[in-house]
Amino acid sequence: MSADLPMVLVVEDEPDLADLYATWLRDEYRVRVAYGGREALEELDEEVDVVLLDRRMPDLSGDEALEAIRERDVGCRVAMVTAVEPDFDIVAMGFDDYLVKPVSRDSLKDTVENLLRRNSYDDGIQELFALASKKALLESEKDAATLEEHAEYQELTERVQNLRAELDETLTAFDDEHDFTAMYRDLGGDLDVDADSSE
Known part of the structure; x- marks a missing residue:
């Protein structure tokens, strides 16, 4: 396998599941498998x-x-792939994406592809991706009243808005609408891109 292909580290303590994920990914990526957290740090x-x-x-x-x-x-980019339902503790965590098991082959591959795409963006846009992903995740799991009650969510929303304002100049540089859409498709439009951002 070509050394030019991206490297994915699968970290999962259930060997059958770890090996399944690796099998799904091996046709497109180099893959390492770690069957626990300590082993993962040795492989990193x-x-x-x-x-x-x-x-x-x-x-x-x-x-x-x-x-x-x-x-x-x-x-590297990190996606949590877990049976743990997301709660407000995710706001402070340093992951880039979060998948709740069970995970399909397509979902896993799409996540890896999207994370690799993010590597080509600067740090500010990568941070915006991560924050907006967390915001979208919480919005998909919690009702509006619960979100309104939590300071963590309010702070996260404010951080997303502030970072977007700082990055407006960078975002407007994407004058090809297709490229812009592709860049954000994994966030499901959560960034609320509006007409003002292209002026």
């Missing part, structure tokens, strides 16, 4: 582009592994 290096990280693992939780990954600053 500058070659890894995307980490698919389970949240509940006995030796080192996905949350702890995520913190360690971010401390190493290897520049």
